Amino acid sequence: MSEQEGRSEQEGRLYIYRLLKTIFEKPLNKEDLILLRQDPGLEHLAQISQGAKIIWNYLEENKDKDPEELGQELKQEYQRLFIGPGPVLVPIWESVYFDPEHLMFGERTLEARECYKKHNLQYIHKNRRPEDHLAVELEFMLFLVQSYLACEDQSRQKELLTDQKHFLFRHLATWKDEFLRLLLYSTCCQLYKGGGLLLKEFIEVELNMFEELEEVS
Amino acid sequence: MNLTRRSFLKWSAAVGAMGTGLLSLPGCSNTSLVDSETANGAGEIIIPTCSTQDCGGRCLVKAHVKDGVITRISTRGPYEADEPGANMKACLRGRGYRKHQYHPDRLKYPMKRVGKRGEGKFEQITWEEAIETIASETKRIFERYGPGSRYCNLGTGDTGGVISRMALGNRFLCATGGYLPWYNSVSMGNTGGATPFIFGVDNTANRLDSLRDTKLVVLWGHNTTETIFGASNYYFRQMKQRGCKFICIDPRYSNTTVAFADEWIPLLPTTDNALMDAMAYVIVSENLHDQAFLDKYVIGFDEDHMPEGVPANESLVAYLFGKKDGVEKTPEWAEAICKVPADTIRRIAREYATTKPAALIQGWGPQRHSCGERTALGGAMLAIITGNVGVLGGWAGGYIGLTRKGCVGMPAVPNPYPGAIPTLAWVDAIECPEKVTPETGLIGVDKLDSPIKMILNLAGDFMANQNPDINRTIRVLQDESLVEFIVVSDLFMTPSARFADILLPANTFFERYNIGATWNNGDYFILSQKIVDNYYESRSEYDWLAEVADKLGVKDVFTGGKTEEEWIRWIVEETRKVYPETLSWDELKKVGISKFHYDGPRVAFEAQIKDPENNPFPTPSGKIELFSKQLYDMKNPEIPAIPVYVPAWEGPEDELTQKYPLQLIGWKTKARDNSTFANNPWLQQAMVQEVWINPVDAEPRNIKTGDKVKIYNDRGATTMQARVTNKIIPGVIAAPTGSWYTPDAHGVCTNGNLNVLTTLKMTALTHGNTQHTCLVEITKL
Numbered sequence: 001m002s003e004q005e006g007r008s009e010q011e012g013r014l015y016i017y018r019l020l021k022t023i024f025e026k027p028l029n030k031e032d033l034i035l036l037r038q039d040p041g042l043e044h045l046a047q048i049s050q051g052a053k054i055i056w057n058y059l060e061e062n063k064d065k066d067p068e069e070l071g072q073e074l075k076q077e078y079q080r081l082f083i084g085p086g087p088v089l090v091p092i093w094e095s096v097y098f099d100p101e102h103l104m105f106g107e108r109t110l111e112a113r114e115c116y117k118k119h120n121l122q123y124i125h126k127n128r129r130p131e132d133h134l135a136v137e138l139e140f141m142l143f144l145v146q147s148y149l150a151c152e153d154q155s156r157q158k159e160l161l162t163d164q165k166h167f168l169f170r171h172l173a174t175w176k177d178e179f180l181r182l183l184l185y186s187t188c189c190q191l192y193k194g195g196g197l198l199l200k201e202f203i204e205v206e207l208n209m210f211e212e213l214e215e216v217s
Numbered sequence: 218m219n220l221t222r223r224s225f226l227k228w229s230a231a232v233g234a235m236g237t238g239l240l241s242l243p244g245c246s247n248t249s250l251v252d253s254e255t256a257n258g259a260g261e262i263i264i265p266t267c268s269t270q271d272c273g274g275r276c277l278v279k280a281h282v283k284d285g286v287i288t289r290i291s292t293r294g295p296y297e298a299d300e301p302g303a304n305m306k307a308c309l310r311g312r313g314y315r316k317h318q319y320h321p322d323r324l325k326y327p328m329k330r331v332g333k334r335g336e337g338k339f340e341q342i343t344w345e346e347a348i349e350t351i352a353s354e355t356k357r358i359f360e361r362y363g364p365g366s367r368y369c370n371l372g373t374g375d376t377g378g379v380i381s382r383m384a385l386g387n388r389f390l391c392a393t394g395g396y397l398p399w400y401n402s403v404s405m406g407n408t409g410g411a412t413p414f415i416f417g418v419d420n421t422a423n424r425l426d427s428l429r430d431t432k433l434v435v436l437w438g439h440n441t442t443e444t445i446f447g448a449s450n451y452y453f454r455q456m457k458q459r460g461c462k463f464i465c466i467d468p469r470y471s472n473t474t475v476a477f478a479d480e481w482i483p484l485l486p487t488t489d490n491a492l493m494d495a496m497a498y499v500i501v502s503e504n505l506h507d508q509a510f511l512d513k514y515v516i517g518f519d520e521d522h523m524p525e526g527v528p529a530n531e532s533l534v535a536y537l538f539g540k541k542d543g544v545e546k547t548p549e550w551a552e553a554i555c556k557v558p559a560d561t562i563r564r565i566a567r568e569y570a571t572t573k574p575a576a577l578i579q580g581w582g583p584q585r586h587s588c589g590e591r592t593a594l595g596g597a598m599l600a601i602i603t604g605n606v607g608v609l610g611g612w613a614g615g616y617i618g619l620t621r622k623g624c625v626g627m628p629a630v631p632n633p634y635p636g637a638i639p640t641l642a643w644v645d646a647i648e649c650p651e652k653v654t655p656e657t658g659l660i661g662v663d664k665l666d667s668p669i670k671m672i673l674n675l676a677g678d679f680m681a682n683q684n685p686d687i688n689r690t691i692r693v694l695q696d697e698s699l700v701e702f703i704v705v706s707d708l709f710m711t712p713s714a715r716f717a718d719i720l721l722p723a724n725t726f727f728e729r730y731n732i733g734a735t736w737n738n739g740d741y742f743i744l745s746q747k748i749v750d751n752y753y754e755s756r757s758e759y760d761w762l763a764e765v766a767d768k769l770g771v772k773d774v775f776t777g778g779k780t781e782e783e784w785i786r787w788i789v790e791e792t793r794k795v796y797p798e799t800l801s802w803d804e805l806k807k808v809g810i811s812k813f814h815y816d817g818p819r820v821a822f823e824a825q826i827k828d829p830e831n832n833p834f835p836t837p838s839g840k841i842e843l844f845s846k847q848l849y850d851m852k853n854p855e856i857p858a859i860p861v862y863v864p865a866w867e868g869p870e871d872e873l874t875q876k877y878p879l880q881l882i883g884w885k886t887k888a889r890d891n892s893t894f895a896n897n898p899w900l901q902q903a904m905v906q907e908v909w910i911n912p913v914d915a916e917p918r919n920i921k922t923g924d925k926v927k928i929y930n931d932r933g934a935t936t937m938q939a940r941v942t943n944k945i946i947p948g949v950i951a952a953p954t955g956s957w958y959t960p961d962a963h964g965v966c967t968n969g970n971l972n973v974l975t976t977l978k979m980t981a982l983t984h985g986n987t988q989h990t991c992l993v994e995i996t997k998l
Contacts, residue, residue, distance in 0.1 A: 005226070008230045008232070009225075009226060009229050009230075011232070012225060012226075013229070015229075015232060025249075044228055044231060045232075047228075048220055048224035048228050049219065049220035049224075050218050051220070052220075075340075075341075076340070079340070079341060083325055084324065084325065084710060085324050085337075085339055085709075085710040085714065085720060086322065086337060086710040087322050088321045088322055091321050093321065096321050101316050101899060102321065102898065103316060103319040103321070103898075104319045104320075104321050105286050105287070105318075106319070109286070110283065110288075113284070116250055117253075120252055121250040121252065121253060122251055122252075122253030123249060123250060124249055124250070124251055125249075126285065127284075128750050128751060128752060128753060129752075129753055135249065136249045136250065139248075139249050198220070201219050201220035202220060202225075204220075205220050208222045209222060212222070
């Protein structure tokens with residue numbers, strides 16, 4: 001792989017992490033929707049990923065709809081799925097999937113916190129909201145990939161790759177399937193279904209990448 | 218067409234060439250994780266605290282905290298036994314608090330209703346919008362309808378604290394012009410209201426360490442192992458070890474019966490007075506009563522000790538021996554009514570009368586009936602005729618209330634509105650205020666000037682879950698032309714929270730300061746400490762009510778210039794002035810618990826018995842009034858002057874049994890405090906919501922254990938699974954209370970809530986709660 005190819009790969013990773021973070025961090029608003037609709041990267045991604053295709057189709061099907069109105073619909077759906085009030089249909093925090101009683105702020109939350117801490121990072125809502133929220137975990141991966149790209153020191157680069165691998169295998173990879181299952185069961189909204197599917201597809205590609213890297217090394 | 222490594226690389230090369238527009242999305246910047254230099258690992262610290270929920274006990278729990286997160290809860294060990302006093306070790310509920318704290322369903326943001334009321338549709342709003350709306354509606358409703366239109370509903374979600382959310386709601390409404398308050402406890406109001414007719418006061422209980430020498434305890438409908446009633450279990454266990462005998466009288470073989478009873482005596486609910494009267498008949502006819510005590514301290518026992526102006530044959534003895542109605546209240550007479558065998562009645566009557574001292578302790582379940590006041594008076598009657606009043610080891614009766622040491626409260630803000638309604642009258646006060654009259658319990662005013670138009674429901678699930686007759690209640694609440702504004706603050710989307718117009722996320726006792734004590738308190742209090750940050754945007758009601766009060770120009774009236782924490786510090790300091798043994802704030806922060814000191818056991822009416830000349834009972838006659846002239850003058854057949862047996866409405870002798878032949882009672886369970894914890898995952902595993910039915914009743918209905926059954930009457934229907942067991946008397950079915958009302962499309966509760974079946978009809982004397990008097994039928998689904 002050439003240096004340019006390697007860089008493109010990292011930027012591709014950044015792109016998808018950003019896309020997923022954008023979808024799951026909060027409901028997309030009018031501006032987000034307009035930008036997403038105009039994004040050429042997503043249209044291309046839709047040709048190779050089922051999840052991205054569903055997202056793209058969602059945007060296409062709703063292209064004549066007032067983005068303000070669509071944003072309102074998404075706000076309601078995001079709230080219904082991930083916030084409440086009432087039973088949270090699709091928990092968006094890792095620890096809920098692993099805690100024996102499906103609680104927030106479990107061991108996984110504190111483990112994620114330790115990972116962030118190693119890089120001198122702290123969640124802005126620390127101790128009020130758990131930092132194993134999907135969007136925060138995605139943001140951490142973004143940080144690591146960005147740091148990798150910005151770094152010229154090889155041993156530091158290696159360390160950053162190791163941290164990425166560890167975080168992926170220990171965290172994001174462990175709950176993507178159950179998250180997707182609950183999403184598919186709980187919503188008809190193609191944006192979130194597509195988002196859940198893309199998450200699963202992409203994390204699996206990420207795992208493959210690290211396995212390959214291991215074989216090469 | 219799943220994404221592959223190969224296709225991804227191809228795509229990323231192409232995308233890299235064209236540049237990714239998405240990079241500019243505003244949401245894509247790294248905003249959640251920020252640089253931090255505080256990277257040093259935090260070790261585990263252990264902080265003592267307590268809950269402030271409406272639990273009968275108040276255990277000291279230890280929160281294990283790591284870097285601002287509670288990682289587990291532990292309890293006190295045997296090495297921490299408090300002598301003298303109880304070692305309040307946490308039960309399942311106390312150990313399960315973390316499951317409540319970090320439950321993913323906790324309310325996270327303020328919301329406003331966007332669908333029809335009760336439909337459950339809400340939209341996230343800012344705190345500013347919530348506060349602005351509450352301020353403007355509070356003002357509008359006050360100006361249009363007056364203070365009597367504003368109501369703060371019963372909410373027991375944190376009444377175990379000295380500052381309860383419900384009281385804060387009342388305080389806010391007082392500060393902003395007044396409100397319509399309620400009176401009378403739904404828990405024990407019938408006993409609390411009736412006992413003063415005998416003794417002059419309602420605080421008639423002894424401290425439990427006075428039972429050291431008690432040889433016999435009769436627990437009459439008192440389920441302490443599940444309610445954790447103060448330190449009862451601690452003392453009962455000690456008494457049991459000393460050889461004290463326990464008799465449990467209860468329609469159900471309760472956990473308390475399992476734990477303590479030497480003998481279980483089941484009876485039909487509402488027939489307690491028949492059993493009590495027959496016991497009295499045996500005691501008096503066998504001359505086992507304490508005539509000297511009766512002669513000296515009591516009026517109304519026999520014809521020689523009656524108040525003036527009362528005709529002949531109105532005394533207890535005349536009643537027992539049928540001087541007026543021709544019916545002797547023999548054990549055989551009672552057996553036909555209450556189903557306790559006559560021989561058993563004779564035996565326990567003799568045992569109770571001849572074991573000195575003996576304590577007959579009534580719980581609250583038997584009085585939460587249409588005959589609740591009579592039952593309360595009947596229990597006291599047995600204590601009186603056997604001379605067990607005012608003596609060490611005895612027990613006078615009543616609701617187990619004690620006048621002892623306790624924390625100083627916040628100075629009250631006076632309520633300018635003079636009226637008050639009984640606890641259960643609020644639905645009428647919304648829908649048909651003309652029916653709320655002095656005859657039906659209205660006090661302070663002759664009539665209501667306005668229906669209730671605004672409800673504050675803070676830390677409470679009484680509104681649409683614990684209140685009787687849910688179907689009527691929610692019909693009234695759904696009508697947006699009746700109550701115009703409902704504010705709910707809670708931890709979860711409870712059945713009551715569904716009816717909010719503004720729904721607010723409350724913080725928990727781990728997130729604010731308070732002080733907790735037990736029911737029947739006086740032994741100790743515990744500092745309930747703020748240990749962790751508020752979850753999401755949750756807040757203490759104190760804080761946002763202060764902000765609303767500020768908008769309305771009365772912040773200082775509401776807050777008295779103090780924060781919630783400053784009030785708790787103030788309470789500790791003021792309590793120290795009254796009771797010097799009280800620990801300081803700093804000491805409390807470390808050890809959590811502060812114990813009150815006493816010279817010895819407290820025995821109710823000890824002074825009246827030892828020195829009656831100088832210490833008359835606070836009754837009209839100055840004596841114990843076994844016959845109450847006040848009750849006699851009321852001429853109400855439901856509240857006779859002596860505790861006679863009167864068949865209860867919706868009792869086993871009611872004609873309605875033709876249609877609904879089974880009595881339904883609920884019980885407070887080990888797994889919940891009222892309805893709190895109905896969604897706690899540990900406690901859900903600890904107890905199944907099931908209805909107990911005797912094989913005698915189950916067989917003809919073809920019901921087997923595990924079958925799904927429907928329980929119904931004219932007020933509604935509920936479904937749950939059945940347990941066929943001889944641990945419940947035939948003719949009665951029983952299920953745990955507090956399950957969250959979950960209706961299907963036809964309004965049938967699918968979650969076993971009993972209040973779709975119970976009635977809002979009140980008791981005759983105190984206008985109290987009759988929730989356990991309920992006739993039903995049950996059928997297999």
